Amino acid sequence: MTFATLGLIEPLLRALEALGYQTPTPVQAQAIPAVLAGRDLMAAAQTGTGKTAGFAVPLLQLLTLEGPKVTANSVRALILCPTRELAEQVHASVAQYAEHLPLTTYAVYGGVSINPQMMKLRKGVDVLVATPGRLIDLFRQNALKLNQLQTLVLDEADRMLDLGFSEELANIYRMLPKKRQTLLFSATFSDDIRLLAGQMLIDPLSIEVSPRNVAANTVKQWVVPVDKKRKAELFVHLMRKGKWKQVLVFAKTRNGVDALVDKLQGLGINADGIHGDKPQATRQRALDRFKASDVQILVATDVAARGLDIEDLPMVVNFDLPIVAEDYIHRIGRTGRAGNTGEAISLVCADEVNMLSAIEMLTRQTLTRKMEQDFEPEHRVPDTDASGQVVKKPKKPKKPKTSGGGGKRNLGKWVESGDVAAEPSIKPVRKVPVFNTGPRKKK
Numbered sequence: 191m192t193f194a195t196l197g198l199i200e201p202l203l204r205a206l207e208a209l210g211y212q213t214p215t216p217v218q219a220q221a222i223p224a225v226l227a228g229r230d231l232m233a234a235a236q237t238g239t240g241k242t243a244g245f246a247v248p249l250l251q252l253l254t255l256e257g258p259k260v261t262a263n264s265v266r267a268l269i270l271c272p273t274r275e276l277a278e279q280v281h282a283s284v285a286q287y288a289e290h291l292p293l294t295t296y297a298v299y300g301g302v303s304i305n306p307q308m309m310k311l312r313k314g315v316d317v318l319v320a321t322p323g324r325l326i327d328l329f330r331q332n333a334l335k336l337n338q339l340q341t342l343v344l345d346e347a348d349r350m351l352d353l354g355f356s357e358e359l360a361n362i363y364r365m366l367p368k369k370r371q372t373l374l375f376s377a378t379f380s381d382d383i384r385l386l387a388g389q390m391l392i393d394p395l396s397i398e399v400s401p402r403n404v405a406a407n408t409v410k411q412w413v414v415p416v417d418k419k420r421k422a423e424l425f426v427h428l429m430r431k432g433k434w435k436q437v438l439v440f441a442k443t444r445n446g447v448d449a450l451v452d453k454l455q456g457l458g459i460n461a462d463g464i465h466g467d468k469p470q471a472t473r474q475r476a477l478d479r480f481k482a483s484d485v486q487i488l489v490a491t492d493v494a495a496r497g498l499d500i501e502d503l504p505m506v507v508n509f510d511l512p513i514v515a516e517d518y519i520h521r522i523g524r525t526g527r528a529g530n531t532g533e534a535i536s537l538v539c540a541d542e543v544n545m546l547s548a549i550e551m552l553t554r555q556t557l558t559r560k561m562e563q564d565f566e567p568e569h570r571v572p573d574t575d576a577s578g579q580v581v582k583k584p585k586k587p588k589k590p591k592t593s594g595g596g597g598k599r600n601l602g603k604w605v606e607s608g609d610v611a612a613e614p615s616i617k618p619v620r621k622v623p624v625f626n627t628g629p630r631k632k633k
């Protein structure tokens with residue numbers, strides 16, 4: 191299957207080709223024709239699946255081929271995102287896809303001055319990416335009208351609810367024209383999300399895809415509990431014991447990268463580091479040397495490693511766990527590719543137990559722990575499992591599972607009401623207010 195066979199117009203095909211997208215990802219293959227056909231969509235897909243292009247590309251095509259020109263202070267498509275970072279990221283992608291189209295795009299979010307945003311909206315914008323709070327502020331200040339809205343996208347809907355945006359979403363819902371297309375994307379499907387979807391969507395097509403690398407069965411993953419201050423020592427010990435040859439190591443911060451590289455180099459180990467403070471050329475050089483095996487250990491932050499073409503490594507080490515659980519999947523996806531086996535080892539200290547728990551929930555597995563002799567931590571790492579429960583004290587009996595919502599990070603498996611007991615039993619964080627604006631018409 192190609193993007194052309196999905197019925198995309200030439201300017202979009204050109205943009206995708208320039209980005210190196212050759213084949214549609216599963217979510218794109220399902221979403222693009224459905225959106226082009228005007229359907230509402232309820233998609234269980236998270237970052238890394240290509241979901242952004244899945245909704246943005248067909249949406250841009252519809253805006254190009256259908257509907258009147260945008261008028262002052264209006265928007266024709268609205269993409270709601272939970273955070274400023276995601277809004278920026280989504281907008282950057284949308285702008286790339288729209289490069290050869292006669293459409294305008296813009297992103298608005300809180301934490302920065304509202305005035306430039308108001309100015310920019312004066313002429314109207316075809317595609318607006320927004321966080322909920324700032325969108326409402328702009329609307330209330332009459333800087334924004336939604337009567338021209340054709341398409342609404344709720345991106346990472348579960349995170350919006352988790353971050354407490356349910357009131358804002360209810361307010362926005364009241365501002366929307368009834369005749370529109372609505373696309374909802376969420377990594378997880380708790381009862382709250384289902385309620386939201388029931389109110390916002392009409393006869394939606396349901397799509398479920400697993401994240402690209404989560405099923406990395408070829409990657410052997412385990413955790414070594416250790417005290418924070420002994421991580422570097424443990425790393426060197428494991429490296430020597432396992433005779434590691436080429437290892438990509440992830441550290442949380444720039445300082446963390448530098449400190450580990452200094453320590454390794456001080457021991458005569460051939461190591462280099464990449465992080466956002468280093469120029470792109472320096473990063474690329476370090477990477478090239480790593481690929482050519484001139485450098486044995488490459489230490490990186492998530493941000494620096496993103497977008498770098500590091501493929502198929504025998505071993506990935508999480509010196510620190512990532513703050514965002516999805517990054518764990520991106521990290522370990524660097525190994526075990528194309529049928530090769532790989533190893534992913536995480537050095538975990540007591541402080542990181544919540545991150546470990548989030549990763550186990552996301553990947554739906556309890557990671558095996560292997561204690562390393564002479565490195566047993568003084569600060570015990572509490573027990574965790576894939577249900578997201580962190581057992582604070584040893585031997586505390588676990589609560590029996592009850593049926594309930596899917597919870598924060600259960601990876602969006604679609605469940606019917608009869609199935610919910612099979613899902614991790616995490617209570618929904620908040621209630622979604624009931625929207626009382628009556629049924630709406632399909633576009």
Ligand code: AMP
Nearest residue numbers: 211212213214215237238239240241242
């Ligand atoms: P997303 O899940 O939308 O955050 O996308 C994850 C990453 O995959 C982004 O870096 C995209 O640029 C990239 N991507 C999306 N679709 C494709 C595709 N069809 N082929 C190659 N890369 C893609």
